[in-house]
Amino acid sequence: QVQLVESGGGQVQSGGSLRLSCSGSGFSFRTYMMRWYRQAPGKERELVAGITSNSDRTHYADSVKGRFTISRDNERKTLTLRMNNLKLEDTAIYYCYVYVRGDYWGRGTQVTVFS
Numbered sequence: 001q002v003q004l005v006e007s008g009g010g011q012v013q014s015g016g017s018l019r020l021s022c023s024g025s026g027f028s029f030r031t032y033m034m035r036w037y038r039q040a041p042g043k044e045r046e047l048v049a050g051i052t053s054n055s056d057r058t059h060y061a062d063s064v065k066g067r068f069t070i071s072r073d074n075e076r077k078t079l080t081l082r083m084n085n086l087k088l089e090d091t092a093i094y095y096c097y098v099y100v101r102g103d104y105w106g107r108g109t110q111v112t113v114f115s
Helices: none
Strands: 003-007 010-013 018-025 034-039 046-051 058-060 068-073 078-083 092-099 103-105 109-114
Touching: 003 092, 003 103, 018 034, 018 092, 018 109, 034 068, 034 078, 046 068, 046 078, 058 068
Parallel strands: 010 109
Antiparallel strands: 003 018, 018 078, 034 046, 034 092, 046 058, 068 078, 092 103, 092 109
């Protein structure tokens, strides 16, 4: 039922920018808080950013504050993460997440930052 599909990952030089998207289906998209997580090889998955259902509040991990911006379009049922001034440490698989009577994850999209 609930499905999340990420897109927009790729390779980018340090200091560059990238925009990730997540398309949601199988649930009332406009009703739920959405989140982005990431996981680097050999490390735990960590919360990157979250946004309320109506976009009235957002939160960010300290490591990305001032560089990343989370947003959503409830009409198009998409979640976006704009990433600026990317660093080598941002290299990871990025996942879209929603709680709808249980945890649901996308399959992830790879972001690789190189010097």
